[in-house]
Amino acid sequence: MVLLKTKTYAESGVDIHKEEEAINEIISNFTMKRKGIGKPLGGHYAGMIEFHDHALVLCTDGVGSKVLLASMMKKWDTIGIDCIAMNVNDAICVGAEPLSFVDYLAIDDPNPKITNEIGKGLAKGAELSNISIIGGETASLPEIINGFDLAGTCLAYVDKNKIITGETIEPEDKIIGLSSSGIHSNGYTLARKIIEESTFSFQDPFPDTKKSIGEVLLTPTNIYVKEIVALLKEIKVHGLAHITGGGLRNLLRLKKNVKFVINHPFPPNDIFTFLSKQGEIKPKEMYQTFNMGLGFVIVVKESDVDQTMKILKKHSHADVQLIGQIEKGEGVTLPSENISYP
Incomplete structure (x- = not known):
């Protein structure tokens, strides 16, 4: 075993504390709050808005640098499962049932073989989650992207009186x-x-x-x-x-x-x-x-x-x-x- 330089996530290039600060700076600009239908209801893993007796739930996430490994191994058929999973698993954290999904694929070269394999994973993830993929966006960005990046957004719903926030957690649970x-x-x-x-x-x-x-x-x-x-x-x-x-x-x-x-x-x-x-x-x-x-x-x-x-x-x-x-x-x-x- 050789002596390794990298001992922490931050040393590898990802500082989660710095990331939290950056996210807070983005959020600090969001002051517009719609009223009535579409009124924000908060949320932790996913955001919620009011829709009559329900809350509509939205969350967005990607696969991160796992895409680099997929390209390295020339195995792209499961990365779509990861993309679906990262979103639907967040949506259910507020007690919601996922309904539908849209994906975003940014790629340097839209190779049909690669995109077909990515699509297979997305389809499998949708099947496992009982959701429909209703659209998406594929962007060819050779001047920005080296390889590809995959992300998506999930729509879910929950009765307003059944939202789970963690507030009811108490000692002895x-x-x-x-x-x-x-x-x-x-x-x-x-x-x-x-x-x-x-x-x-x-x-x-x-x-x-x-x-x-x-x-x-x-x-x-x-x-x-x-x-x-x-x-x-x-x-x-x-x-x-x-x-x-x-x-x-x-x-x-x-x-x-x-x-x-x-x-x-x-x-x-x-x-x-x-x-x-x-x-x-x-x-x-x-x-x-x-x-x-x-x-x-x-x-x-x-x-x-x-x-x-x-x-x-x-x-x-x-x-x-x-x-x-x-x-x-x-x-x-x-x-x-x-x-x-x-």
């Missing part, structure tokens, strides 16, 4: 987790740097599998729509969180004046153990950069745990596990690793 399939679509800049600075290549076999390291890294993001939609029909859920960029810090978006204690985490997927070892990345950095095996979180009151687990296990392909509880205090803690995030 339980935290249930759904496992991830791997890295999903966040942290790829650091993951790529680790491999590039190691003695491995993306074409090398991943230990104890028949896949290459690159293929393992391209494993598509889990989509959690069907199990969450089914759950919301029967259980009064207190909070929902998609564990994306920022790792466990995502839980802080739900409620500020409670403590999220994760005392029974999923074992990290093999890819995380591999990256941590090769990059000599400390656990605290790993858990605030990657999902570390935890793809989605559901918070319910203790008396609803058994029924919630039953419904999730019936409808989900992911592993389902009681991973922790809500306590008095603030922040997120992972006692097994002696990690706390304020």
Whole structure:
């Protein structure tokens, strides 16, 4: 193992704290607030607007630098699944059911073979999410783009009296987790740097599998729509969180004046153990950069745990596990690793 220069996400080129500041500067300019139909209703993972007795939900996201790996491996047929997943998994966090999707593909050279493969992934993601892709935009930008970038926007809806914001979360609530399939679509800049600075290549076999390291890294993001939609029909859920960029810090978006204690985490997927070892990345950095095996979180009151687990296990392909509880205090803690995030 060689001595690596890159130890953190920020050192790899992505500073999530600087990114938050930049986002806040953009948002500070948005002062126009429509009234009546279309009135903003807030939101954390997704924005909501008033539409009669419902809230229409909009969110937009992309696949990030995972597209670089897809091009490197010449495998474009699953990147569309990631694009759908990143959006619909955010939309369901406010209790909404996704309805439709539009995509945006910016590309240097609109190669029909590549765009067809990307389209296959988008179609599969839409099928898994039970949504329609109703349009999009493909822009040929050879002077701006080197390769391609893929993003999209999801429309969803929820009854106004069934919006989930996390406000009802309280001490003694339980935290249930759904496992991830791997890295999903966040942290790829650091993951790529680790491999590039190691003695491995993306074409090398991943230990104890028949896949290459690159293929393992391209494993598509889990989509959690069907199990969450089914759950919301029967259980009064207190909070929902998609564990994306920022790792466990995502839980802080739900409620500020409670403590999220994760005392029974999923074992990290093999890819995380591999990256941590090769990059000599400390656990605290790993858990605030990657999902570390935890793809989605559901918070319910203790008396609803058994029924919630039953419904999730019936409808989900992911592993389902009681991973922790809500306590008095603030922040997120992972006692097994002696990690706390304020």
